[in-house]
Amino acid sequence: MREVTYTVAAREALADRMEKDPTIFVVGEGIGPRGGNFNTTAGLYEKYGPTRLCDTPISERGFVGMCTGAAMTGSRPVVDFMFLDFILDAMGELINQIAKMQYMSSGRLKMPITLRGAIGVGGSSATHHSGNYYPIFTHLPGFRVVLPYRPYDAKGLFATALQSDDPVLFLEHKSLLNMKGDVPEEPYTIPFGKANILREGTQVTVVSLCFMLKRVLDAAEQLAKEGISVEVIDPRTVAPLDMATIRESVHKTGRLIVVDETFAPCGIGAEIAAQMMEDGFDDLDAPVMRLNGVHTPVPYSPSLEAAVVPNQKQIEQAIRDLLAE
Numbered sequence: 368m369r370e371v372t373y374t375v376a377a378r379e380a381l382a383d384r385m386e387k388d389p390t391i392f393v394v395g396e397g398i399g400p401r402g403g404n405f406n407t408t409a410g411l412y413e414k415y416g417p418t419r420l421c422d423t424p425i426s427e428r429g430f431v432g433m434c435t436g437a438a439m440t441g442s443r444p445v446v447d448f449m450f451l452d453f454i455l456d457a458m459g460e461l462i463n464q465i466a467k468m469q470y471m472s473s474g475r476l477k478m479p480i481t482l483r484g485a486i487g488v489g490g491s492s493a494t495h496h497s498g499n500y501y502p503i504f505t506h507l508p509g510f511r512v513v514l515p516y517r518p519y520d521a522k523g524l525f526a527t528a529l530q531s532d533d534p535v536l537f538l539e540h541k542s543l544l545n546m547k548g549d550v551p552e553e554p555y556t557i558p559f560g561k562a563n564i565l566r567e568g569t570q571v572t573v574v575s576l577c578f579m580l581k582r583v584l585d586a587a588e589q590l591a592k593e594g595i596s597v598e599v600i601d602p603r604t605v606a607p608l609d610m611a612t613i614r615e616s617v618h619k620t621g622r623l624i625v626v627d628e629t630f631a632p633c634g635i636g637a638e639i640a641a642q643m644m645e646d647g648f649d650d651l652d653a654p655v656m657r658l659n660g661v662h663t664p665v666p667y668s669p670s671l672e673a674a675v676v677p678n679q680k681q682i683e684q685a686i687r688d689l690l691a692e
Contacts, residue, residue: 395447
């Protein structure tokens with residue numbers, strides 16, 4: 368084990384798979400000699416050149432469509448879209464072609480395409496560079512939706528994505544990209560649909576995602592000083608979603624809160640709450656609680672931007688409120 372950043376960990380997975388699998392190529396804006404806006408492909412252009420590291424114009428629907436055809440004919444394209452907001456221009460290709468192709472061909476055609484890039488609020492990036500939107504893609508049959516929190520997970524889950532025959536959205540919160548953690552040098556994979564218990568507890572279960580997990584863990588540490596025992600679960604993927612681990616935790620704690628940076632309506636928290644009410648109602652000692660970002664476009668102003676996402680104090684108080692139910 369050695370400590371590396373989230374970005375380096377994911378890049379190691381890409382470099383390893385590109386070396387082993389000549390069908391993998393990367394397209395995106397600035398991913399060639401510049402190495403990507405977030406250094407996602409740094410050093411790879413010098414090794415593989417413009418054929419496998421293809422800089423593109425600002426034409427998301429065009430290059431997503433091109434990669435759709437490439438995936439149908441045996442290649443494994445990686446679309447590095449920089450910010451998730453940008454790929455929304457290609458929703459027609461994403462929904463009507465990528466997500467449906469395996470069904471429409473009765474399984475004769477695979478769709479081994481990985482779509483990766485940054486999500487999340489932070490850094491005064493304003494409303495066109497701060498989107499999360501993962502509930503939208505979780506709603507659509509056909510996609511795998513991956514949300515790593517730790518550098519270790521970034522490397523292992525990306526390696527799995529690059530070997531999948533299904534379309535994968537690999538979404539990296541931009542506030543996590545420089546976070547360091549222990550990561551093995553050797554290649555490894557992490558299966559989709561297997562949640563990770565980051566902290567064990569007995570009184571309340573908190574499910575959270577991406578950067579919010581850091582705030583949840585900090586809140587749990589603070590609440591421990593008050594004698595409150597918090598179990599923290601990172602789903603790692605939301606399509607597939609590991610509800611079994613969540614239900615097992617709630618069977619022990621009796622209470623569940625979902626803390627999610629993105630919007631509450633039709634969100635991941637709503638889905639988790641609904642499934643918990645359907646399959647684990649008798650284990651609940653209180654209603655399932657959700658704590659989400661404000662349902663509004665993300666402001667540019669740093670103070671306003673900070674006000675639209677849950678902070679540590681709000682998380683602590685929400686947990687106290689739930690325990691008082």
